Amino acid sequence: MKSKWDTKIAEKIKHPLDLRVYSSRLLGSDPTLVLHGGGNTSVKFIEKDPWSKPIELAYIKGSGWDLGNIERAGFSPVKLAELCKMLEFEDLSDSKMVKLLRASMTDPYAPTPSVEAILHGLIPFRFVDHTHADAVVTITNTQKGLQFIKEIYGDEIIIIPYVMPGFILAKEIANLTRELDWHSIKGMILMNHGVFTFSDDAKTSYENMIQLVSKAEAFLKKKKAFNVKSTQKTPIVEPIGIAKIRKTVSEKAGFPMLARLKSDSISNIFAKGKKLNSYSQQGPLTPDHVIRTKRIPAIIEDFVPKGIDQFSNSYITYFKKHASKGLNCLDSAPRWAVLKHTGVLSFGKSVKEVSIIDDISKHTMQSILRAEKLGGWKALSEKDIFEMEYWELEQAKLITQKISPVFQGKVALVTGAASGIGKACVEKLVSQGAVVSAIDISRDIKTCFSSHSVLGIHCDITNQQKVKQAVERTVLEFGGLDLLISNAGSFPRSLSIKDMNSDIWNHSLNCNLTSHQNLLSLTIPYLEEGLEPAVVLVGSKNVPAPGPGASAYSCAKAALTQLGRVAALELGSLGIRINTVHPNAVYDTNLWNQDILKKRAEIYGLSIKSYKKNNVLNTEITSDDVAELVCTILGKPFSKTTGSQVPIDGGNERII
Ligand SMILES: [Zn+2]
Incomplete structure (x- = not known):
């Protein structure tokens, strides 16, 4: 992975928020770093309040914005002192955290800041960059993930065991870094989740990210786990079988869904894998994908929709097993399915949704295949993923959708x-x-x-x-x-x-x-x-x-x-x-x-x-x-x- 930093462009950018937009877009332009709303960034600087008094603010990526095309308006200004004070709470419910974050903003019309806002406030540098880099997450999602991460990075990073994003993660990191000299490290690796880098300088923070991810890629290459190739034969495809599968998926969802078949090299090798039933049924690449893709794909044999029924039944069992009282079960339709020996189907209400699922499943399959070469894929536990899937802050991202047009999904x-x-x-x-x-x-x-x-x-x-x-x-x-x-x-x-x-x-x-x-x-x-x-x-x-x-x-x-x-x-x-x-x-x-x-x-x-x-x-x-x-x-x-x-x-x- 190479740095895309262009000194000629960056030198002309004077305002720190514009520089934040510039380097956020550099991160967002690489799908192996962040995908569809994933990752977040921030910048801290002093502004004057309406009474001309200086006030230190953290501009944090707002929920619902993509790093790839973020603008100034995509960052929410939060009073830094109040952000840091939130760490004094022993517990803080998600809804209360969002309420406090919004109350600490100096612009009520800005979007709600990322759920990682408190963590961004806690990190004592002006620029903070966070991605869900494929290479890093792949390595952490393996049997020997922890050992590999130590081997790759030594003392230049600190390792954070997996905990739920949001207040709990910020609190955990506050505890782990109490004695830490932040200047002695280049970043943090969050197991099963992603990477944080930081610096007072935008370029250093961005390039530290590129460096850390490059090291993970080099490690995968050294272990011959980077390239996933197949001798692809054109699979036999049955359009009528696909139509039947899509109908069953739509019935389970309760609304019309589109389906798109992908039988490219990665989908093909993934679908042909001898251990498909094991590696495909463990969990997503990074937890926040679950709101888009559900925890796992359905598996379908011989183009028969029975696999969709099985997925639906086990989804309901999964819900009953982990749900607390008062929680409503989401629809039980899969968002992607592996057609054994053939390829992969992505489901969604619109072409855009299908394309998002296509992208996420592609990165997930590639990472799983790499992890298999690295000793075996090992995703987060079912319970951890469930908590993320039914986390009110994640669900809120989906609720903003408007009433569907009459022929949506048709x-x-x-x-x-x-x-x-x-x-x-x-x-x-x-x-x-x-x-x-x-x-x-x-x-x-x-x-x-x-x-x-x-x-x-x-x-x-x-x-x-x-x-x-x-x-x-x-x-x-x-x-x-x-x-x-x-x-x-x-x-x-x-x-x-x-x-x-x-x-x-x-x-x-x-x-x-x-x-x-x-x-x-x-x-x-x-x-x-x-x-x-x-x-x-x-x-x-x-x-x-x-x-x-x-x-x-x-x-x-x-x-x-x-x-x-x-x-x-x-x-x-x-x-x-x-x-x-x-x-x-x-x-x-x-x-x-x-x-x-x-x-x-x-x-x-x-x-x-x-x-x-x-x-x-x-x-x-x-x-x-x-x-x-x-x-x-x-x-x-x-x-x-x-x-x-x-x-x-x-x-x-x-x-x-
Ligand atoms: Zn994250």
Whole structure:
């Protein structure tokens, strides 16, 4: 590990808080030091209070901030004298500690300081850096961890046995360092937890961290426990098995979850390990991961969700064993699962959550595999982890989440998604919390959406094999399929029946009917494993009110509508709803431009403006209006409706 300190940048930074931001970000930029909100830092200096009296403050990283992108506002100013005075208490409950910390802040709008605030106050240096460095935590989580740490560092650090973070840890360290000459050490190694370094100088504190972690890495290398390599063979993956697993996980959680399969080198070697049942079932890399990942992953054999049931049952047993009165059991769903011989699945309500689990599980697996080469992985006890998992201060980090959007955790597939109604549907679904596989014949689809919640797939929907691949890719990326919007279509050249040519006729039937039937057939097995599964077919006003010259289009759309009615009958008993919308006069799509609009309006002797509103309600219909209706049909208001046809045309005299 190398120092990223850039003297040219650092020299220009004058204020100690800005320097604190700079070096905190250096730490946060390396995922082998801290991950997703892990670690914390602080700086102490004298400021003037509102009455111009000097006051010594400790600016401590606020809860909920990431070191990687922290700003000035992410640090909470706490009066140092009051912080140190808190150590005089024999006991201090967590809620009282938070109350006191907040009362000692000079800015009531700043975030609540880290749970390690008192410890930061106690360390007698201006800059204090704390990480959960992989290499160090790996070594402390082994059978001979203590012995190794002594061997690596000798007297340059002090060793702190594991105790709960927060007041208890600060108190423990206060006792252990009473006689200590702080200047004689470079840092502290906290067993099963992490590293602290400190100095009056930001650079020294940061570089001491890099040095201590580098020594741990060098030790792992010396013991040939650093590199974890595998001869990876591409595993056989069963998308339908993944969809079943994800459904069971969501049922155990009580809310929809996404699932993402990872079968990279580390996941693969981890999942193939002979001692998987032992090393994977001990505990997390560092205790605060437990609120994200739960204590251990589920183990799944042969893509059968039985492993999820087993995890859930043993989670409830674990809760009952350790819980004190008045504690409520969290949901019993795992947050990651090892698919034996294949890879690893991460679960979460959103792509962001899944990515966090991906990152944490990757670092955990790598550390476990290294520790196995170093004599054997040995995580903290079940009881210690339980206390962390149900620690009110950790749980508080999760409670700040807002009410979930309606489609959070749901997976949708939309065809014809690069423009018009399809694009509007993708955007509407994402805004309501869904992840979407957006399919289109246009290559632009890959760059059409900037959201991480959208997977753009370039695919011609009339190509059966390509559509099958697109559906399977969707399931592997997001874990399943719940919502289908079969929208792609084409409007053929206007021709009378007398002049019809077979190419135009066949293409329209292929694109506007057969491709939908094929997509529906391919997705039914996944929808069966979906969560409140629902399908919307995009029909046309031409079904109830056809126009001359449009037989190829109208017939295909009429048959598509009939397909939807039969599907509603066939799929109802499986809980899959299928409804059809009949839009008309949606002019903000690729099919229309100003020239065509002008010509059409002239035929009716209308201005473009009047032509657009040529319906009973005298209103314009946009792609966004159709998307709104489609999402409503996919959601709760239509949860008791199937086989219906809903017009969205501003009211059509020929139909009414
Ligand atoms: Zn920590």
